[in-house]
Amino acid sequence: MLDKRLLRDDPDVVRRSLRRRGHDDAVVTTFLALDEQWRASATALDALKADRNRISSQFAKAKEEGEAALRALREHSTELGRQIEAREREAAELEQRVDELLEGIPNIVSDDVPDGPDASANRELRRSGDPPVFDFKPKPHWDIGEALGIIDFERGVRMARARFAVLVGDGARLSRALVDFFLDRDIAAGFVPVNPPILVNRESVKATGHLSKFSDVMFSVEDGKLFLSPTAEVQLVNMHRDEILEAEALPKLYVAYTPCFREEAGAAGKDTRGLIRQHQFEKVELVGICTPSDGPQIHERITTQAESLLQALELPYRVVVLSSGDTGFASQKTYDLEVWLPGQNAYREISSCSSCGDFQARRANIRYRPQARARPEFAFTLNGSGLAIGRTLVAILENYQQRDGSVSIPKALVPYMGGTQRIE
RNA sequence: GGAGAGGUGCUGGAGCGGUCGAACAGGCACGCCUGGAAAGCGUGUAGGCGCUUAAACCGCCUCGAGGGUUCGAAUCCCUCCCUCUCCGCCA
Structure with a gap:
């Protein structure tokens, strides 16, 4: 607001x-x-x-x-x-x-955000790592995953419906390894771990701007009184709803690993194959709550933290700043991290790091006192994925695939896989 | 799910339907006192909206939320939410 x-x-x-x-x-x-x-x-x-x-x-x-x-x-x-x-x-x-x-009314887009109607006007800021060169035609992750028996799309549909999948064996294990790996690194970087509810109430989703009339992306239960959280950004921003924080208590840096649920009603026909766009997915989310003057710095910190995870996994990626037309409702400025996917021959979003200024804080009534006894002011909120689990798993399968159909495990992840170096 | 108790300011805790944004105590801040501190004394201590160039002043609103009764509600009535205790169920 x-x-x-x-x-x-x-x-x-x-x-x-x-x-x-x-x-x-x-x-x-x-x-x-x-x-x-x-x-x-x-x-x-x-x-x-x-x-x-x-x-x-x-x-x-x-x-x-x-x-x-x-x-x-x-x-x-x-x-x-x-x-x-x-x-x-x-x-x-x-x-x-x-x-x-x-x-x-959506948030004011930052002056330094490039003008443009949609994603085509997003501007690339930097790249890291080179796309791997294959001496065979790289496969999309759904072929790799099904062949290895670690992703089961049919059974996901059997249990739930379309856009639900099941991870099995080393697929489930790899997913778990990524969660632990990300959490360990985010916690080491100073983010406080939080294990929040997955069902959230109306006030909470209104606070983050996810309940605006135009974006009805959430599953709801209990007659619309509760929602399955579409992102832990909701829970983490609401940690301090209706609070007045002392300036010394800022910044608040949180990390949460949660399942996320999205109806994806407006995405019919998009990414229908594979794990990229599911109704349920897992994500490790980073959120910062800070003073206005710290906003830009915390935004960079969250972004570089997310980047460091991709670097540690040796996955090639690029950072883009979203154009004015592509910037989300609550955001002033958003950096997307796009990981290279050989199966699609394209960079695809794996993290989205947004600076919301005081837009969410005003809705959520999150304030702080600049000085003792001073009139309270609205805090700034920032968020970013660090990272999306399913999409990271996709990136690993596609980037680390071998000619024989097996997939090697990124070195940094091997300890988290109990020493397993290869899925075959 | 069943039975009961309760939700007041930073905290505890009062509050015959009018003079109650709210006694009193504690905490905290500032001042006095002191060589310094403690004790003591004094003062102050919510938030939102409107007005205002801005502030002060002033006005309105807020005693879990929403309705109702009344000229008038923290106080009476209804609904909902939440907390606590006991029983049942359960990971």
């Missing part, structure tokens, strides 16, 4: 950001008009309430003065009550419309 004052004082900043995202900026003008009406209505309402409060305080005295005085007060108060009721309805409705508009 943006600051109302930003819209009032600097509406053109918001309009420009909306246009850069490829949205209509008319919502800003609508907001300003409604906000104006709401403030006028609320001010009038407050004045009426002030009148009534003044009269209420006279009742005690009037009781001693007798029935006539009481009746006069009562009548006056009743009349004010009628006016208040009418005003209140009006003000509440206006406020609700203002809030709905406000909640639907």
Whole structure:
């Protein structure tokens, strides 16, 4: 959620950001008009309430003065009550419309984000490692996995439905190894491990911006009261919802390993084969909560932490900064880490590291005190995957595949595989 | 799932339906006192919205959440949520 004052004082900043995202900026003008009406209505309402409060305080005295005085007060108060009721309805409705508009406006995209309508305008920042050279035609991971008997797509469908898969044997083991490997390294880098609930409530998903009207990507249970978390970003950002933190307590750096669930309703026909886009997947997530001045530094820290995992696994990747049109609803600026997938002959997203400024903190009401006794201010929130387990597994199968169909294990991972150096 | 108790400020804990954003105590901050400290004394100590160039001032709102009764609700009624105790079930 943006600051109302930003819209009032600097509406053109918001309009420009909306246009850069490829949205209509008319919502800003609508907001300003409604906000104006709401403030006028609320001010009038407050004045009426002030009148009534003044009269209420006279009742005690009037009781001693007798029935006539009481009746006069009562009548006056009743009349004010009628006016208040009418005003209140009006003000509440206006406020609700203002809030709905406000909640639907995406974060301001950073100035240093490249302009562009979609992913085609994303800008590559750097590359690490060279794509492996094969003396045979590299296979996609679904062929490798099925041939080795470590990924079973059919049984996943049998147990659940399409876009669910089963890992078996060394597949399950490799997945576990990645979780442990990532957690160990993230914890060593200063992130505090968290093991959160997987079901989250409405307030929590609203706080991170996952419940905006336009993106209904979540599975829900209990009549929509609870959701299967689409990313541990939700849980970790909500660690401090409705709290006022002392400045010394910041930054808060968290890491959580969780399953994630996404409906993927808008992705029909996309990545239908393989593990890339599943309804259920596992992920190790990094989240930072910090002061505004620390924001850029923590964003880089999360990004380089995620990169270090790919480097340790010796997987080739590149870092891109998302264009204005591709940047997510709550984000000001997002770096995607894209790992090389020989089976697709392409770089594919394996981590997304976003800086949300105070956008989520305002929704989540996460504040901190710059100095003791100072007025609280909204914190900044940052998040990034470190890393997506399924996609990392895919990358390993495709990059480490051998001519004979076996897959070697990255050196750093061998201890986590009980010494196993090869899946065959 | 069944039975009961309860949700008030940073904490504990009061609160005949009006003068209660809320006694009192503790904590914390600042000041006095002191060679320094403790004790003691004094002062202060929520958040949001509106108004304001900004702040102060001022006004409104907030005693788990939402409704209701009433001229008026922390206080009465209803619904929901949460916590605790006991029983049942269970990894």
